[in-house]
Amino acid sequence: MNKTDVLIIGAGPTGLFCAHQLGIIGLSCEIVDNLDKAGGQCIELYPDKPIYDIPAIPECTGEELTNNLLKQIKPFNVKFHLNERVEQLKKTESRWNVKTSGGKEFDVASIVIAGGVGSFEPRKFSVKECEKFEKNSLLYSIKDKSIFKDKTISIFGGGDSALDWAIELSNTSKVNLIHRRDGFSGAESSVQKVKDLNDKGKLNLFTKYQIDSVSGDKKIESIKIKHDEGEIKEIKCDYVLGFFGLIMQLGPILDWGLNINKKTIEVNTENFETNINGIFAIGDICSYPGKLKLILSGFHEGALAARGCFKYAKPDEKLRFEFTTTSKAAQERLGVKK
């Protein structure tokens, strides 16, 4: 059981800055995120794209913003629980019991949902029968590549994941790479490598094809792919891999009894608390009149939600408003007091 004052759901910029604000006012927190790294959409969707509207930072990339926020919260030694999705919240007298997908449990005074547009999940094939083979011979990520040795693998996608795995697996497996067009979004050097391997017969590249059907008994035995012009090819294979990036899903958040409207959670603008006492929502996932989905708005919302958390964590104390320029307590927490 992890006991802390506040559990933050989501390690995007809003969640990270909220952790900072909690630290400044002397509350402890831990952060859960479904991705394998902090940064949320900034790191997953646009790590290299410059952002121009962070106050006082004329230009920075999603990755730089994330790294700076991590640096900013370093003094507070915030514990991260990555690759975990929060599944269940249960009220226990005055606190909350939280359970994650990986079986972790938390005992917290309040919860801040900074979940963006939901947790990132792999995008799946549109063909219905694919579901049946998930987790056995149809995969959206690779945990143990040794299972592919000497097998025939059909990889779908045109981004870096598809290209990199096609190149790597072509050493030990028979690889078919199938993509919907001639162009690729992955790195040019990888595209060239794939084409070279195709020319040398070490990999089979099929462009302008998409999946049409999969068949097999317990495991996949063959697939059919369809060309833009309508021609259908049957390919025998042991595994199918789909790399279509990630999509955001609200998931279990829908089941917690929160007022949800168009995939966002309604909050008050005084402290960003939801309709349930002790649960706050900030960043892209919250909605209120005038809401702007900007990172800077998320920072403001996090600052107020952090203060809203105070009365749940320390019901017998009063929070005094202080500035980091002058507050001895805040400077001690930051580890900068001389």
Added chain:
Amino acid sequence: MAKITYHTHDNKTYTIDVQKGLTVMEGAIQNDIPGIDADCGGGMACATCHVYVKEEWLDKLPAKEDGEEDMLDMAFEPKNNSRLSCQLIVSDELDGLEVNIPTKQG
């Protein structure tokens, strides 16, 4: 204003006067037309505002910018007439545009 017609996958049709300067995506979101999610808010980063453009309109639309085709690789059942509706800015030239919304966005 320009008239934009949205056909949903369950054969409902919505014809909306969309203000010039807004995107076809925003026209759908502001009018509660189901089936366009636009998770990233128009940043060409998620492919959940994917639409199929009626064939005769394909050549009349502004060309795809770098990145739109890459994002369409991620879309649900992309076709040759696929576009991201966040990249289609409504103008007089688009008056009468018709788009079909896919069965789902992801």
